[in-house]
Amino acid sequence: MKKKSIISLLLVIVLLLSACGQKTETEEGKDVDDILQKPQITGDETEQEDEAQQEDETQEADDIQQEDETQQESKGSVPLKVGALFSPDDTLDPTTVTSPGGMLLMMSIYDSLVSMHNDGPTLRMAESIEANETLDAYTVTLKEGLVYSDGVEVTGQDIIDSLQYIAAAPHYQSMYGNLDFDKTTAEGNQATLALIEPTSDFIESVLAMWSPVAKGGNFDGVGAGGYVYDKGDPQTGYVLKANEKYYAGKPAIPEVTLLNIPDSASKARALQTGEIDYAWGLDAAAVQILSQADGIELPEGSLDGATALELVLNTRVAPFDDPEVRYAAKLTVDREKLVTTLLGEYGEIGNDMLGKGFATYPEDIEQIKMDKEEAERIFAEKGITEITIVTSDTIPGLTNATKMMVQDFADVGVNVTVEELDPQTFFAQMGELYQKSAFTFYWMNRTPLAEFRSQVLKDSPYNVSGYYSDLTEESFKKAITTNDKEEQATYIKNISQDIHENGGELIWGYQKDISAQRKGLKTETNQSVPWLATATFVPEK
Amino acid sequence: MKNKISKKLKQASLVKLVLTTFKILFLWFLAIFVLYLLMEILPGDAATNKVGKEGPEAVAALQQKMGLDRPLSERFFRWLRGFCLGDLGKSLLSGKNVADIIKTPLISSLSLALIVFAGLVFITIPLAVYSGYYKNTFSRLLTKTAVILSALPEFVLTVLAIMLLCMKLKLLPVLSVPGPGLTVWQNPVSMLMPSLCLWIICSVSMFRHLRVMIESYAKSSYVKEAFLAGLSKNRVLFVHLLPSALPGIAQIMASTVPYLLAGSMVVETLTSYPGMGYTLIQAVYSRETPIVMGIGSFLIVITIIFYTLADLLAGRSIREEEIV
Numbered sequence: 018m019k020k021k022s023i024i025s026l027l028l029v030i031v032l033l034l035s036a037c038g039q040k041t042e043t044e045e046g047k048d049v050d051d052i053l054q055k056p057q058i059t060g061d062e063t064e065q066e067d068e069a070q071q072e073d074e075t076q077e078a079d080d081i082q083q084e085d086e087t088q089q090e091s092k093g094s095v096p097l098k099v100g101a102l103f104s105p106d107d108t109l110d111p112t113t114v115t116s117p118g119g120m121l122l123m124m125s126i127y128d129s130l131v132s133m134h135n136d137g138p139t140l141r142m143a144e145s146i147e148a149n150e151t152l153d154a155y156t157v158t159l160k161e162g163l164v165y166s167d168g169v170e171v172t173g174q175d176i177i178d179s180l181q182y183i184a185a186a187p188h189y190q191s192m193y194g195n196l197d198f199d200k201t202t203a204e205g206n207q208a209t210l211a212l213i214e215p216t217s218d219f220i221e222s223v224l225a226m227w228s229p230v231a232k233g234g235n236f237d238g239v240g241a242g243g244y245v246y247d248k249g250d251p252q253t254g255y256v257l258k259a260n261e262k263y264y265a266g267k268p269a270i271p272e273v274t275l276l277n278i279p280d281s282a283s284k285a286r287a288l289q290t291g292e293i294d295y296a297w298g299l300d301a302a303a304v305q306i307l308s309q310a311d312g313i314e315l316p317e318g319s320l321d322g323a324t325a326l327e328l329v330l331n332t333r334v335a336p337f338d339d340p341e342v343r344y345a346a347k348l349t350v351d352r353e354k355l356v357t358t359l360l361g362e363y364g365e366i367g368n369d370m371l372g373k374g375f376a377t378y379p380e381d382i383e384q385i386k387m388d389k390e391e392a393e394r395i396f397a398e399k400g401i402t403e404i405t406i407v408t409s410d411t412i413p414g415l416t417n418a419t420k421m422m423v424q425d426f427a428d429v430g431v432n433v434t435v436e437e438l439d440p441q442t443f444f445a446q447m448g449e450l451y452q453k454s455a456f457t458f459y460w461m462n463r464t465p466l467a468e469f470r471s472q473v474l475k476d477s478p479y480n481v482s483g484y485y486s487d488l489t490e491e492s493f494k495k496a497i498t499t500n501d502k503e504e505q506a507t508y509i510k511n512i513s514q515d516i517h518e519n520g521g522e523l524i525w526g527y528q529k530d531i532s533a534q535r536k537g538l539k540t541e542t543n544q545s546v547p548w549l550a551t552a553t554f555v556p557e558k
Numbered sequence: 559m560k561n562k563i564s565k566k567l568k569q570a571s572l573v574k575l576v577l578t579t580f581k582i583l584f585l586w587f588l589a590i591f592v593l594y595l596l597m598e599i600l601p602g603d604a605a606t607n608k609v610g611k612e613g614p615e616a617v618a619a620l621q622q623k624m625g626l627d628r629p630l631s632e633r634f635f636r637w638l639r640g641f642c643l644g645d646l647g648k649s650l651l652s653g654k655n656v657a658d659i660i661k662t663p664l665i666s667s668l669s670l671a672l673i674v675f676a677g678l679v680f681i682t683i684p685l686a687v688y689s690g691y692y693k694n695t696f697s698r699l700l701t702k703t704a705v706i707l708s709a710l711p712e713f714v715l716t717v718l719a720i721m722l723l724c725m726k727l728k729l730l731p732v733l734s735v736p737g738p739g740l741t742v743w744q745n746p747v748s749m750l751m752p753s754l755c756l757w758i759i760c761s762v763s764m765f766r767h768l769r770v771m772i773e774s775y776a777k778s779s780y781v782k783e784a785f786l787a788g789l790s791k792n793r794v795l796f797v798h799l800l801p802s803a804l805p806g807i808a809q810i811m812a813s814t815v816p817y818l819l820a821g822s823m824v825v826e827t828l829t830s831y832p833g834m835g836y837t838l839i840q841a842v843y844s845r846e847t848p849i850v851m852g853i854g855s856f857l858i859v860i861t862i863i864f865y866t867l868a869d870l871l872a873g874r875s876i877r878e879e880e881i882v
Contacts, residue, residue, distance in 0.1 A: 100733075105837045106652040106659050106846065113652035115608070115844070187609040187620050249738030252662045252832035256738045276735055278830045282717075286725060286732045287830075293733070442602035444610030445617070478613055 093555040094269040097538070100278040100293040103251040109238040111229055112186035117298050117546075118251075118275060125257055125273065125549050127229035127240035130157060130176070131220060132543040133464070135321045135374050138225040142171070142241060142264065146224065152215040152498060157224075159206040166245040166260045171230060173203030178234030180210070191471060191478050192223055216497040217505070222467035226544070243268040243550020251277060260550075269553040282306060288313060288533055294554065295538060297547065299531040300413065301361050307533050312557060314536050318363050318529025320374025322545020324412060325367060325460040326528060328422065330521040333451055333483040336401045340519050345395035346455075347523055348388040349425050356526040358421065359414050363531050367524035370513045371472070372465035374527075379465075379510040382517055393429040404431055407456040409438040415457040418525070451483070461544070462527060465509050469493050473516060482521025489515050578870075582862050589858040590851065594634050597847045604650035604845045624650045637851055647848040656852040660837060664856070666742045667834035671818040673753040674760060678814065682761040683768060683807060690772025691795055701769060708762040712824040716755045720828065723751070734829040742832075752831040756822050760814055767810050775803050805871045812868035816861040 101118030108114070111123045130143040140146070144160045163171045177198065184193035200211035212219060231240055238246040243263045249255035254276040259268040276293060278284045284296035285303035289310050296303070307313050330337040330346055337343050347369060356364040365373065368385055372378045396402075404426065408419040416437060423433045436453070438446065450456050458481055460468070471477050474493060475485040489512045496508035516522055530545040540552040602610070605620035621627045640647050646656035689697040707715065724732045734752050736745040775781065776799065784794045823835030834853055841849035 104844070105663070105840050106649040106654055106844075106849065108652045108654050110652070113654070115651065187612060187616050190616065191612060247738075250662060252666075252837070253736055253740060254738040274738060276733065276738075276830070277832070278733065278735075279827050279836065280830070283720075283732060283828060283830055286720065290724065290728070290732050292731055439601060442600075442606065442610075445602040445606030447610070448614065 094271070094553045095556065096272040096274065097270045097295060097549070097552070097554050098274045098276065098293040099295045099297055099549075100276050100284040100287055101297045102279055103254075103275075103277040105251055107251040109246060110236045111227075112183060112189065112236075116251075118277060121297065121546055121549075122246075122255055122257075122275060123229060124227070124242065124543070124546050125244040126238065126242045126246055127231055127236065128242035128550070129225075129543070130228040130230065131225045132227075132548070133221065133225035133321060134541075134543065135319060136376055138221050142230060146220055148217070148219070152217050152219075152500075153212045154200075154209050155212070155219055155224075156207060156209045160264050161206075163206065163241055163264050164262050165232060165239050165241050166262055167239055168262060169232060171206070171241050173206055173208035175230050175232055175234070176208040176228075177201050177203050177210070179230045179236075180228065180234075182234035182236070183229070192226060195219070195223070217499060218464070218466040218470075218497055221464050222470060226463070226467070243548075244273055247272075249275070253277070257549075263550060265550065268550045270549065273549055285533065288535070291535075294535040294556070295540075295547070296533045299533060301363065301531070304361070304363070304531060304533070312536050313533055315531070315533045318531055319542060319545065320365065320462055320527060320529060322542060323365070323374065323462040323527040323529045325371055325373075325462050325524050326412075326415065326418065326526045327367075327458045327460065328406070328419075328523040328525065329456050329458045329482050330523055331451065331454055331456070331483060332521040334454060336399065336404065337454055337521060339399065341395055342399055342401060343519070343521055343523075345392040345399075345401075345429070346426075347385050348392040348395075349429050349431075350422055350523060350525055351387050351425050352525045353387075355418055355421055359418055360526055360528050363529045365527040365529070367526050369517045369520065369522050369524050370465070371460055371462060371468040371522075371524065372513075373462065375462075375464045377465050377506060377509050379506075379513045382510070382514055385517070389425075389429050396429055396431050401431055403434065404454045405434045405436060407436045407438060407450055407453045409440045409443040409457065411440045411443050411457075412459050412528075414528075415459065419457055447481075450481075456481075460524075463544075465513060466496060469496075469509075469512055472522075473512060473520070484516070484519065484521040486515055486519065488512075578866065582866055585862050586855075586858055589862070590638075590855050591634065593854045593858070594630075594637070594847070594851060597842075597845070597850055598630055600842075600845065602845055604847070607845050608651055626650075637848065641851075641855060646852040649849060650846055651844060656848045659849055660834070660852050660856075662741070662832055663834040663837040663853075666736075666832050667819050667822070669742050670749060670753055670756060670822065670831070670833060671815065673749060674757045674818055675811075675815070677753070677757040678760060678764060678811065682757075682764055686765045686768035687772050687795075687800070687803075689765070690769040691776055691799070700765070704762045704765045704769075707758060708766065712759055713828070715759060716825050716828045719755050719758070720751070723754075732829075734831040736832070748831065752822070752825050752829045752833070755825045755829065756818065759825070760818065764810055764814060768807060771806050771810075772799070772803060775799050805868070808871045809868040812864035815864045816857055819857055819860060 099121070101121055102116050103118035104114075104116040106113070107116055107119040107122075109122075109126070111127065114120060114123055129141050131138050131146060132141050133139075142159060142163060144158045146158075147156050148154070149156075157173070157176055159171055159173065159176070165171060180193060180196060181198050183189050184196055184198070195212050195214055195216065197211040197213045202209050216222075229236070229240065231237070241260075241264065243260055243265075244257035245260050247256040247258045254274060257273040257275070259271050261267045278287060278293070278296075281298070281300040281303040284293070284299060285306040287293045288296045288307065304315060307315060328346075328350065330343045332338050332343070337346070352366045356366050366384070367373070368382065370378070370382065406419050406422070408416045410416050419435055423435060426433045469489070470493075471479045473480060473485060473489050475490060492508040492511045496505050496512070499505050499508070534540075536557040538552065538554045540547040540549065542548065603621065603626050605617050605624055605626055609616040609620050618627075625633065637647060646660070648655055649659060685700055689700045710718070720732060723730045730751045731747065734748045734750070736742045736748040742749050781794055781799055784798050789797075819834060821835065822833055823839050825831070826833040826836045838850065838853050841853070
């Protein structure tokens with residue numbers, strides 16, 4: 018009897034240890050690495066994890082308790098009112114939507130094959146996505162019995178039609194440009210997406226960014242997402258009803274009202290008076306309004322939807338065509354002061370590399386620190402006393418950041434001439450900007466590989482600093498064609514290190530998206546856009 | 559003989575009506591052409607706004623798709639032809655019909671303008687006339703209040719009104735949104751806050767102008783003579799002073815109407831009211847020429863009509879004075 022008890026105890030310890038081991042693996046983002054090692058995501062992985070968990074009695078008890086809580090929340094969830102910003106000409110077609118509110122509406126109606134989180138991609142409408150051996154074709158299998166809100170079955174051909182329609186939109190071309198629609202095929206609920214060039218990061222860099230599906234690629238308001246368009250327009254807002262045919266079960270929140278509130282402070286005030294329950298997209302001033310409010314919580318922003326703020330050191334022209342001068346500039350800027358003053362608690366200091374917060378971001382590369390003495394020495398040695406920075410509030414705060422940098426550069430003996438441009442025409446003047454020594458810029462934070470593809474190669478469409486090297490070109494090619502996760506991580510680190518040390522990107526900070534909500538609302542986000550389909554809302558009394 | 563004179567007068571009136579109509583049309587054409595030109599002069603266009611980050615090739619391709627590569631005159635006259643045929647065109651960015659985009663803001667702004675206009679006619683004008691004509695504590699209080707309020711920027715005034723009425727006293731909602739898919743008339747409460755703010759903003763400026771005008775009329779010789787003739791103060795006001803001041807009042811009112819429709823951007827934004835001001839500003843920012851032209855042409859028509867009416871009233875008043 019005693020022997021049996023000891024054996025049982027040992028078994029329990031072994032099981033607990035194995036469970037802890039699994040958890041650590043997830044925390045370290047190893048599941049993402051698995052995907053990268055073999056570019057596929059399948060539902061089987063989840064099932065295997067479930068089986069393992071079932072063996073652990075403690076874990077099972079927790080699961081049941083958690084499930085009960087979720088069910089209770091689902092049953093008690095009440096309609097939700099969201100305040101967001103819409104554009105007057107937003108439609109139900111994702112290729113025309115330009116506003117954050119419009120994106121929330123699109124994601125709620127059309128969902129996505131796969132979504133992206135800090136720790137990697139998550140399957141949504143897709144049951145599995147598998148790459149072939151040569152990494153030039155990905156087979157997407159939809160969830161069994163997946164239907165649109167009107168009951169029509171979602172097919173593999175719909176995936177192709179939808180992606181083809183979206184890829185034709187000019188602002189999506191760079192994202193979906195690698196798809197070869199002539200070779201893409203569909204059968205039943207499967208679609209095999211052929212690529213022009215082999216790549217191992219197609220899931221995380223393209224599909225996970227957003228891959229909506231509509232009948233025949235016709236985005237007319239009927240999708241397979243958690244919510245169904247009921248009525249409304251961008252000016253007066255929208256009413257969405259929970260989709261009873263949603264693949265994950267009818268969403269807990271029965272009705273969502275999206276209201277157009279252009280002013281951030283008005284959103285905060287409406288949240289305070291109870292006219293809305295979720296203020297999505299606030300500025301720092303609005304946070305001040307809500308900081309003392311009862312029953313309101315400000316969730317910690319995540320980096321997966323953050324905005325990276327940059328001073329581009331243009332390597333095409335003097336003085337930043339010299340890597341030493343670029344290095345001096347990087348030592349000059351007081352990043353901590355900029356982030357504290359302009360971004361507050363919703364900011365994080367940048368280290369001249371994009372993709373911070375994602376699992377593949379090389380956190381171990383040393384943070385560049387301000388060293389004005391060394392910067393002054395280099396500038397003096399190189400005879401640099403004047404530079405020009407072109408700035409524009411393409412997102413609020415960049416001009417103020419530039420003004421603060423002027424003082425930093427003055428401290429090291431460099432006089433800065435600031436030229437301000439109209440934000441509406443800033444991007445139309447890239448040709449002129451490429452003749453200036455430096456200019457401000459911003460990026461949506463994505464995975465390192467996705468960022469590299471668009472920014473650091475010789476032919477990248479957004480290589481704004483003009484910096485590229487043989488090392489980055491070769492490492493990138495190897496990174497996207499390897500199945501070995503460790504090898505890929507090494508290449509990513511090599512590229513990041515090169516950009517960090519030699520590149521023209523002075524990424525001084527990350528601005529996380531700020532939202533506020535009534536207590537009792539639980540949501541998960543995808544690149545800062547909340548997934549309402551899996552949210553619950555039981556207001557605290 | 560009498561018939562001949564009457565016929566000639568009718569002919570003269572008809573000629574004047576035709577001339578006025580032509581004048582209105584000419585002014586409208588000139589104004590919309592200038593508006594089109596201004597949109598053209600602004601740096602960037604809808605294509606650069608949408609795909610500027612994608613590089614010059616993407617911009618050129620989209621410009622071609624949107625028809626922005628065509629000569630200015632061709633685009634303008636194509637838009638004009640469409641307008642004359644009742645087609646306001648489509649949004650460059652979304653392809654949505656401009657008529658559908660501006661329908662809700664137009665109804666909202668017209669409704670707001672109507673309410674504020676009524677407030678100006680039935681409250682502001684009587685108060686201004688009272689303040690300019692009668693000299694007592696109440697009129698001085700009104701004048702001082704108007705001076706203080708006029709010193710506050712629109713933004714501050716609207717925020718203060720929201721803080722007081724919505725946040726502190728909880729009399730009105732912070733959001734002046736009628737609700738998804740509803741017009742402002744289906745939820746009239748949504749009009750209260752913006753109309754109150756807009757009425758205060760328009761009133762303070764109008765009050766000061768009118769008060770000074772009435773004050774100067776009250777000092778004029780014919781009013782003094784009326785008093786010397788022993789007429790009562792009220793009779794002088796309603797029979798002699800106000801009829802003379804009416805064209806001036808009409809002109810001030812006429813100049814306020816276009817502002818009521820398009821100048822309410824700050825109030826609309828702060829109260830989240832789905833009006834034309836916000837839509838117009840957004841359209842200018844995104845270089846949506848068809849939307850700007852759709853709203854602009856309507857505003858120009860309204861402006862010209864109201865100014866012409868004010869001029870006609872002024873002309874008639876002068877003739878009447880000459881006859882007297």
